[in-house]
Amino acid sequence: MSYLIKPKNYRPFLDLKQTELGIKQIKEFFQLNLSSELRLRRVTAPLFVLKGMGINDDLNGIERPVSFPIKDMGDVKAEVVHSLAKWKRMTLADYNIEPGYGIYTDMNAIRPDEEMGNLHSLYVDQWDWERVILPENRNVTFLKEIVTRIYAAMVRTEYMVYEMFPLIKPCLPEKLYFIHSEELRQQYPDLDSKGREDAIAKEYGAVFIIGIGGKLGDGKKHDGRAPDYDDYTTIGENGLAGLNGDLLVWNHVLQRAVELSSMGIRVDKEALLRQLKEEGEEKRLELYFHKKLMSDSLPLSIGGGIGQSRLCMFYLRKAHIGEIQASIWPDDMREECLQHDMPLI
Template identity: 65%
Template structure:
């Protein structure tokens, strides 16, 4: 069976009808508040892009995209997007969005290599956002400033849920804690990366782990990150690197850390070249997206993705992402979930 965690004595706090209403409440409020807080314009996003353009996000570099031939293009391959990390940055340029403003969109993806579990589905839905920044904002302090803004939107959304469903009590701490992946390794040297995240999230309630993708002191990465969108190699102190990270919260239902967002300051042309060399994929410089960036045709930016179903799952205290979104699951997982009051839609 795919990985499945059954919370002890689980009782859903909302029935199916209430859940659907609550999902709309969370999504409507959050995207409106996020747009206002970061000054983002909503744009329409593609479901697929042409293969070989360099636009699709390759995540950790191992996940296979869903691809299909396009008859009108002489059977050239198109790919369902993994995310829109690079596409959004091009749109900042094409829409001529000014510094201090940005865009967001509804991103829908299919990730066939996901290992199905309480939190991982073949279907991915998130808000992808990108904001035009100045050279002076290409700093760790600005990254933290934006993270705090997003976290405030999350807290306000949690309160809206509480106002409508008073039995769902707010649990997010007042402030989010920042920690670098190297500090996390130093703090918990005998734990795996996932165990470190669990420990720090349980201790603080909400954390932002900085430096995802950079090599740490023991020669390994905390987690993989593609070399051509986030800047994970710029030194931010003597020993630490990275202008990106993940927002993690403690999930009391699943008794583990819970990633709600991945984000970061995007690579400058210089950092792109550096990171492509580190990852031994300098050939990407010949792709359309990379050429535009190296030719200084794209603005400096910060951006990320915020999981829609993940956010709803957390705020509504659900045990399985399948209680929020409609996807496909192994028959034995459905049966075991049903036997434990976890109703997959």
């Protein structure tokens, strides 16, 4: 069985009916605030894309997508999306979105290689968003500005939840703390990357870690990233590389850091070539998406994903993501969760 955290003396604040009401209100309220903060319009997104086009998100490069043949297209293969990181950028071009504006969508995915537990499910639901930027916006200062706007929407949503359910007290700090992954490594040299995330999130309550995907001073990566969407190698603040990052909060129920969002300024041509070369993936330049990027057919952009079920789980103080979303769980996990007052939907 995958690793399961069983919080001591855990009792849900809300019953099943209240939980479903809370999920509905959170999703409606947050997406309106996100749209307003970043000037995004809602678009319809695909559940699957054609295989071999370079459109699907490769995540860390090792996860297997769910695929199936399409009978009416000569059994050509389609893949269920992992996320819409690349698809969104093409959609910005298709809709001819102007700089300073963007799109968001409900993304639903299947990730069969996830290790199931309190925070990970086979089913992934998130708000995927993307916004057109100008060349002068490709810097850490602009990244922080966008992240701060998203965090403001998160804080407002938490207060809305408190107004609905007064037993759930707000816990997010007013300000988000920023730190580069290399500075974080130096601050906690004896911890691994997840231990460092726990330590910094517990200290500040909410933190954005900059520079995810590139190698740090010890030759290791803080975490993996596909080399063809986030720009994690361009030199930014303090001479450190990285124009992307993860937003984490301290989860008081689980007593650990929880990532709610991953986002970044996307690769331009130079960053794409550099990162593909570093990863030995230059063959991707022959794929459809990469050819469009190299031919200047795609706009410069910033984008990311915000976990819907994780956000609801955090706001409603749930101990398991299965208390928020319907999915498949091992029988022994479902039974053990029930014994610890974590009834899985």
